[in-house]
Amino acid sequence: MEIPALLIQSGGSLLAIFALFLFARWLRLGGKPKLGTEEGVASAASEVIDGFDMSGFAVDDNGSAALARDADGRIILIKRHGNKFAGRLLDHRANGKAWRDDHPEGRRRPRITVNSGDALFGTVTLFTDEPETWASAIDAL
Amino acid sequence: MPDFSPTQYAVPFFVIAVLAEMIWSRFRNREAYEPMDTLVSLAFGLGSTIAGALFSGFAVYVFFTAYEYRLIDFGPEWWTLWWAWPLCFVLDDLKYYWVHRAGHRIRWMWAAHVNHHSSQHYNLSTALRQTWTGAFTFGLLFALPLVLLGFHPAMIAICGGFNLIYQFWIHTEAIDRMPGWFEAVMNTPSHHRVHHATNPRYLDRNYAGVFITWDKMFGTFEAERDDEKIRYGIIKQLGSFNLLWSVFHEWIGMIGDIWRAPWRHKLSYLLREPGWSHDGSRDTSDMIRARWLARNEAVASAISPVADRNSIESPEHSA
Numbered sequence: 001m002e003i004p005a006l007l008i009q010s011g012g013s014l015l016a017i018f019a020l021f022l023f024a025r026w027l028r029l030g031g032k033p034k035l036g037t038e039e040g041v042a043s044a045a046s047e048v049i050d051g052f053d054m055s056g057f058a059v060d061d062n063g064s065a066a067l068a069r070d071a072d073g074r075i076i077l078i079k080r081h082g083n084k085f086a087g088r089l090l091d092h093r094a095n096g097k098a099w100r101d102d103h104p105e106g107r108r109r110p111r112i113t114v115n116s117g118d119a120l121f122g123t124v125t126l127f128t129d130e131p132e133t134w135a136s137a138i139d140a141l
Numbered sequence: 142m143p144d145f146s147p148t149q150y151a152v153p154f155f156v157i158a159v160l161a162e163m164i165w166s167r168f169r170n171r172e173a174y175e176p177m178d179t180l181v182s183l184a185f186g187l188g189s190t191i192a193g194a195l196f197s198g199f200a201v202y203v204f205f206t207a208y209e210y211r212l213i214d215f216g217p218e219w220w221t222l223w224w225a226w227p228l229c230f231v232l233d234d235l236k237y238y239w240v241h242r243a244g245h246r247i248r249w250m251w252a253a254h255v256n257h258h259s260s261q262h263y264n265l266s267t268a269l270r271q272t273w274t275g276a277f278t279f280g281l282l283f284a285l286p287l288v289l290l291g292f293h294p295a296m297i298a299i300c301g302g303f304n305l306i307y308q309f310w311i312h313t314e315a316i317d318r319m320p321g322w323f324e325a326v327m328n329t330p331s332h333h334r335v336h337h338a339t340n341p342r343y344l345d346r347n348y349a350g351v352f353i354t355w356d357k358m359f360g361t362f363e364a365e366r367d368d369e370k371i372r373y374g375i376i377k378q379l380g381s382f383n384l385l386w387s388v389f390h391e392w393i394g395m396i397g398d399i400w401r402a403p404w405r406h407k408l409s410y411l412l413r414e415p416g417w418s419h420d421g422s423r424d425t426s427d428m429i430r431a432r433w434l435a436r437n438e439a440v441a442s443a444i445s446p447v448a449d450r451n452s453i454e455s456p457e458h459s460a
Contacts, residue, residue: 006194010187016156017183020266021176023160027167029174047372050341050429051436079380082175084261086380120381120390 030083034063041066044078048087052076058112058134060126067114067126067134075138077114079124086121093117096135114138147302155309159265165315166264173314177382179266184384185256186269196276203281204294213291220296229292230351233284233300237350240283242361245345245426251415252391253278259387261374263337268312273388307351308333328353331365338371341433344426376416376429391415 024030035041042054045068052070059066064080077094078087088094094117100110112131115123128134159179166173215222244254253274260267287297311333319329328349336347346363349356356362365371379387398410398418406419416425 006191010191013152013187013190017180017187020156020159020163020183021180024163024174024176024179027163029163029166029171030176031172047339050433081378081380082178082261082382083172084175084378086261086378088380120379120383120386122381
């Protein structure tokens with residue numbers, strides 16, 4: 001039986017693709033940037049909405065996500081995506097849920113789970129102070 | 142008739158070049174690559190090849206039919222006319238400029254082309270992030286004038302293949318600037334970084350394929366600045382490595398908008414620029430740039446000394 005050339009070519013390409021992917025992992029390319037400072041969150045927020053004038057923010061304990069708001073009450077959800085950050089301006093489709101469960105280490109760790117309302121962008125959880133305030137603000141959008 | 146596809150021969154070179162850039166990235170700029178992003182980019186490349194093989198039949202039929210109505214006949218051995226090749230290459234690159242420009246300014250075309258811009262990285266693997274759905278746009282119409290002029294569809298396809306190969310190497314941050322004469326005429330990594338940027342200054346600029354002169358000629362050229370860090374991708378970054386979502390998200394968004402829009406606005410969601418909305422609730426690239434310009438002018442006028450703004454107080458009049 002003769003195998004179509006396109007199939008052979010595609011199979012070979014698929015192998016090459018996974019080889020390159022594994023090579024990139026082996027080289028440890030990428031990394032995990034952290035949002036740690038007000039300046040960092042403001043910069044990430046301004047990449048979502050150019051000129052976004054941040055008036056308040058909350059950042060996850062490990063720097064993988066953040067919430068930023070401006071004086072107009074707009075709220076941006078930012079999450080780490082690969083080794084970059086991506087964000088969404090939240091609207092009425094979004095919702096936030098505040099949690100204050102016990103942490104495995106015994107500490108009470110407040111956190112907020114934000115559903116962006118965008119199925120592919122997904123849900124983001126931030127360990128941060130005052131999650132109730134943010135949850136209320138998001139639910140009021 | 143020559144049966145030759147330059148891009149097929151170039152694939153091994155693409156793989157070796159990506160490998161080499163990964164090694165460069167390991168030592169110079171580890172953030173230039175992200176394995177999952179690379180995996181998606183390469184899968185885009187493979188899918189594009191398969192989609193091309195499956196869906197290019199209609200375009201081939203249209204081109205060969207149009208060729209029957211050509212204005213100039215280059216003869217049965219058209220491929221032996223040496224001068225026709227460079228001429229076809231230049232005219233095909235001019236065609237590329239306009240089809241590419243349409244790809245950014247008409248949402249129907251953008252739905253297919255956005256794939257190429259959906260990575261937040263800019264490396265050689267990004268070059269392989271090619272469309273799967275180009276056959277479902279009217280992009281082929283841009284090539285019809287060349288066919289009607291008399292260039293054989295195979296000649297146009299071969300020139301287009303070389304054009305695509307040329308564009309591969311410019312998708313890199315590993316090269317800063319080429320020599321001045323080269324930057325002046327040719328598309329380069331520097332010029333094309335601008336094209337992939339989401340910075341307001343750079344939006345919808347540098348559409349060129351091979352010759353940057355088209356952008357200079359048609360007013361869409363913007364030089365890369367050393368004082369402004371480039372952010373790559375699209376205005377609304379995907380935030381997902383889902384391959385199928387990356388391929389079809391703009392089609393899904395556009396069809397949804399057309400479905401929901403009032404009748405008199407439906408066509409606008411197909412043919413107007415990406416970001417356009419009938420209620421003004423979204424931003425186009427022009428709106429983003431205009432806001433950015435206004436903000437910068439306000440800042441500049443706030444910090445400039447009175448003498449710069451007041452002709453009476455300016456140095457020329459105070460002597």
